[in-house]
Amino acid sequence: xxxxxxxxxxxxxxxxxxxxxxxxxxxxxxxxxxxxxxxxxxxxxxxxxxxxxxxxxxxxxxxxxxxxxxxxxxxxxxxxxxxxxxxxxxxxxxxxxxxxxxxxxxxxxxxxxxxxxxxxxxxxxxxxxxxxx
Amino acid sequence: xxxxxxxxxxxxxxxxxxxxxxxxxxxxxxxxxxxxxxxxxxxxxxxxxxxxxxxxxxxxxxxxxxxxxxxxxxxxxxxxxxxxxxxxxxxxxxxxxxxxxxxxxxxxxxxxxxxxxxxxxxxxxxxxxxxxxxxxxxxxxxxxxxxxxxxxxxxxxxxxxxxxxxxxxxxxxxxxxxxxxxxxxxxxxxxxxxxxxxxxxxxxxxxxxxxxxxxxxxxxxxxxxxxxxxxxxxxxxxxxxxxxxxxxxxxxxxxxxxxxxxxxxxxxxxxxxxxxxxxxxxxxxxxxxxxxxxxxxxxxxxxxxxxxxxxxxxxxxxxxxxxxxxxxxxxxxxxxxxxxxxxxxxxxxxxxxxxxxxxxxxxxxxxxxxxxxxxxxxxxxxxxxxxxxxxxxxxxxxxxxxxxxxxxxxxxxxxxxxxxxxxxxxxxxxxxxxxxxxxxxxxxxxxxxxxxxxxxxxxxxxxxxxxxxxxxxxxxxxxxxxxxxxxxxxxxxxxxxxxxxxxxxxxx
Numbered sequence: 001x002x003x004x005x006x007x008x009x010x011x012x013x014x015x016x017x018x019x020x021x022x023x024x025x026x027x028x029x030x031x032x033x034x035x036x037x038x039x040x041x042x043x044x045x046x047x048x049x050x051x052x053x054x055x056x057x058x059x060x061x062x063x064x065x066x067x068x069x070x071x072x073x074x075x076x077x078x079x080x081x082x083x084x085x086x087x088x089x090x091x092x093x094x095x096x097x098x099x100x101x102x103x104x105x106x107x108x109x110x111x112x113x114x115x116x117x118x119x120x121x122x123x124x125x126x127x128x129x130x131x132x133x
Numbered sequence: 134x135x136x137x138x139x140x141x142x143x144x145x146x147x148x149x150x151x152x153x154x155x156x157x158x159x160x161x162x163x164x165x166x167x168x169x170x171x172x173x174x175x176x177x178x179x180x181x182x183x184x185x186x187x188x189x190x191x192x193x194x195x196x197x198x199x200x201x202x203x204x205x206x207x208x209x210x211x212x213x214x215x216x217x218x219x220x221x222x223x224x225x226x227x228x229x230x231x232x233x234x235x236x237x238x239x240x241x242x243x244x245x246x247x248x249x250x251x252x253x254x255x256x257x258x259x260x261x262x263x264x265x266x267x268x269x270x271x272x273x274x275x276x277x278x279x280x281x282x283x284x285x286x287x288x289x290x291x292x293x294x295x296x297x298x299x300x301x302x303x304x305x306x307x308x309x310x311x312x313x314x315x316x317x318x319x320x321x322x323x324x325x326x327x328x329x330x331x332x333x334x335x336x337x338x339x340x341x342x343x344x345x346x347x348x349x350x351x352x353x354x355x356x357x358x359x360x361x362x363x364x365x366x367x368x369x370x371x372x373x374x375x376x377x378x379x380x381x382x383x384x385x386x387x388x389x390x391x392x393x394x395x396x397x398x399x400x401x402x403x404x405x406x407x408x409x410x411x412x413x414x415x416x417x418x419x420x421x422x423x424x425x426x427x428x429x430x431x432x433x434x435x436x437x438x439x440x441x442x443x444x445x446x447x448x449x450x451x452x453x454x455x456x457x458x459x460x461x462x463x464x465x466x467x468x469x470x471x472x473x474x475x476x477x478x479x480x481x482x483x484x485x486x487x488x489x490x491x492x493x494x495x496x497x498x499x500x501x502x503x504x505x506x507x508x509x510x511x512x513x514x515x516x517x518x519x520x521x522x523x524x525x526x527x528x529x530x531x532x533x534x535x536x537x538x539x540x541x542x543x544x545x546x547x548x549x550x551x552x553x554x555x556x557x558x559x560x561x562x563x564x565x566x567x568x569x570x571x572x573x574x575x576x577x578x579x580x581x582x583x584x585x586x587x588x589x590x591x592x593x594x595x596x597x598x599x600x601x602x603x604x605x606x607x608x609x610x611x612x613x614x615x616x617x618x619x620x621x622x623x624x625x626x627x628x629x630x631x632x633x634x635x636x637x638x639x640x641x
Contacts, residue, residue: 006205113176115159131148 005043008035009050013058060091064111067098067119072107084111162224164188165206170215170367171412172197174207174224183266185227190217196247197224198231198369201413208413210369212247230266233377234259235384240328243345243359246374248381251361252345263380265373269435276441278475281506282393282450285321285563286314288493288556291515291573292522293478296506297391298439298448302470304455304462305480309492311454313560314478315395316344318452320351321563322393328385329357330394332378334371335401338363347561371405379436382449386438389445394437398454399430403466420465430466431473476500489557495522508566508615514573518552521577525549544582551581554589567611568597574622575629583633583640596632604628 012031016024035041056063064084066072072080081093088111105120162176172188177199180186186197186209195218201208211218234248236259243252250257278296295301303311319329331348333341341361348354358381362374375396382392396402403426410423418424430453437451453474455467460482462468471477476499485492504512524545531538532546555576558564564572572593575581584592600608607624611617617625633639 110161113160113162113178115161117157117159127149 003038003040005040005046006050008040008043008047009054012047012051013054017058060089061094062088062090062092062111063094063096064109065096065098067100067103067108067110069099069101069103069105069120071099072097076107080107080109084109088112088114160226162207164218164220164222164224167211167215167218167220169412170211170369171409172209172211172215172218172224174209175205177207177224177226180207180226181228181230183230185229185231187225187227188218189223189225190219192217196227198373200409201415210372210409210413211367212369212373213367215367230264231373232262232264233380234261235263235381236260239358239381240356241354241358243341243361245366246360246362246370246377248377261384263383265376265380266432267380267383267436269432270438270440270444274440274444275438277505278439278448278502279505280391280448281508281511282318282327283321283325283566284314284318285565286317286491286493287558287564287569287572288491288495289314289478290507290511290566290569292495292519293476293493293498293500294502294504294507294511294515295450295452295500296439296502297450298437299476299500299502299506300434300437300451300453300474301500302453302455302474302477303480304457304467304471304477305492306457306460306482309480309482309485310490310560311456311480312340312344312397314480314491315397315452315454316347317561317563319348319357319393319395320353320561322356323352326391327356328382328390328392329353330360330378330382330392331357332360332362332375332394332396334362334374334396334398335364335405336361336397338365351561368405368408371402372409375399375402375433379433379449383436386440386447386449387445389440389447391448391450393450393452396433396451396453398456399470400456400466403429422465426466427469427473430470434470434473475502489553490560491556491558493556496526510570510611510614510616511566511573513617514570514577517577518573521545521548521552525552547582547586548576548579550586551576551584551589554586555581555593557590564597565608565612566615567608568600570611570617571600571608571625571629572596574625578626580626580629580633584636585638585640588638591638592636595636596629599632599635600628603631 015027019027035044062084066080077095081095084093103119103121106118108119109116160177160179162174164172165175166173180199180202182199182202184199186199188195188197195211195213195215197209197211199207199209234257238258242250242254242257244250244257248257248259278298280297282295282297284290284295289295303314305311319331322329341359341363345354345359348357360374360378360381362370378394382394385392403422406426406429407422411417411421415423434451434453437449439448440446453470455470457467458464479494479497480492481494484494507515528542528546528549555572575596581589581592607621607628610621
């Protein structure tokens with residue numbers, strides 16, 4: 001049976017979990033040799049991606065993307081971190097910022113497959129629809 | 134003038150004050166693969182089975198339906214044009230099961246399975262939205278079928294009666310009048326307190342256009358909805374078409390009305406579902422149909438019902454149509470649907486080419502609901518006729534030895550010939566129940582035995598004309614009472630006798 005990138009990533013995670021840096025180095029070296037043997041080196045990108053996902057999941061890390069019109073100040077970022085941690089039950093929240101003038105104001109937060117849309121643009125669109133009705 | 138302006142401003146202020154700005158939480162996903170009307174989506178972890186999805190493309194939103202929920206991906210069919218969807222496009226869950234607009238404003242319209250008008254007569258104003266998939270009414274809400282659907286087709290009303298709430302399959306090869314039977318039935322529902330839904334699945338749009346024109350000409354569009362998923366529409370629309378049509382029918386059912394729904398045809402529906410299933414990589418079974426092909430049709434046809442008084446007393450009568458290949462009734466889909474329905478009308482190519490149209494095979498066709506779905510007057514005349522038709526079929530092999538037969542057999546053969554002659558009927562010419570009773574009465578009482586076989590159809594049309602002119606009262610009484618007593622019987626006999634006195638082609 002074919003082994004999927006996800007299965008590779010999971011086994012790598014299990015192999016390195018809780019081990020000191022020296023051992024990890026050796027494990028990773030062996031893992032790359034295994035990939036070469038199984039002809040899976042071309043899939044290395046996917047395996048890395050899956051590994052990051054698994055690592056984040058096991059350690060309760062949530063990556064979030066916050067889109068705003070004019071950038072966020074430190075207080076808001078801190079507030080958002082707490083807010084997302086509460087919503088998702090994560091231990092640690094890593095926020096990446098993005099600036100998009102099109103949303104006019106407010107903020108759109110994206111984490112995992114969830115979207116919290118608090119932008120002025122969406123609210124205005126909704127208001128428009130309600131008025132038409 | 135001023136007050137209106139103030140009023141509007143006031144309203145505006147109120148509305149804006151009411152409007153609460155809040156961030157709403159949504160689950161989104163991303164298209165990882167798209168093609169052949171199928172999309173595979175990653176993310177949307179909270180999606181429900183058969184939930185509507187919105188694909189955000191550059192050319193606007195396209196809607197889809199989640200069908201396969203797997204561990205880390207979702208398989209969805211796309212309802213509409215899938216060429217605009219690219220890999221990586223955002224997909225939103227709409228948090229509602231697929232619904233279609235229903236209501237009185239759809240009557241007289243031609244719509245697609247999503248309820249959008251196709252006839253260019255402007256927007257429909259739906260009263261409500263009904264889910265496309267719905268659990269069929271349960272045992273407590275139902276009652277047995279007891280009122281007839283008058284199809285206006287003599288052979289069906291006499292031998293294979295259909296009741297309100299019944300599911301009667303129309304089965305046969307291509308081009309031998311399956312749709313024609315259904316259309317004639319719809320035309321005959323005028324003034325019978327019946328709404329009709331015609332679901333065209335994978336039909337040529339030219340055929341449907343011709344059919345709608347015919348219905349309009351006969352005044353049948355006043356109570357009919359046509360749901361069209363044409364041959365060029367994607368398989369996803371063909372797949373939901375019968376369920377959407379049934380949802381539209383259920384609106385009238387809930388209002389306590391009687392509905393007739395025609396699914397034309399379910400073999401194409403099965404083929405479109407097979408296409409979707411194979412593209413979604415579900416394992417194929419017999420004839421490459423997926424394992425749940427039986428459930429596909431049984432859950433649809435189970436929604437046909439007769440509700441009892443406590444639940445409104447409405448009904449949905451279903452006439453599914455199945456096309457066989459070279460008369461093969463034992464193929465997978467035909468046997469499935471035969472076992473689901475309460476009987477079938479089998480159309481035979483041999484009969485069709487011999488010229489006895491509608492080509493209903495009286496031997497293979499049955500109605501499991503039977504005579505409880507006939508008016509009393511019809512029961513009185515048709516009971517004996519079933520027997521005569523059966524005897525004629527048995528003796529038909531002896532026809533070529535005409536001269537060597539005893540008198541009794543000969544009489545039966547002659548009667549049978551006249552019977553099958555009476556069963557012939559042109560397209561778009563349904564016969565009212567009272568007229569049917571009259572002609573069948575003439576036949577079983579031997580009043581047509583002295584009419585030459587080749588003159589039977591002239592005899593029949595003449596009799597109807599004569600009855601309309603000088604026996605209108607008798608026909609009206611039969612139609613109203615739905616029965617005849619001895620007095621009325623004598624009057625009928627007299628009417629037929631008087632009519633025959635004017636004829637010059639009788640055998641002396």
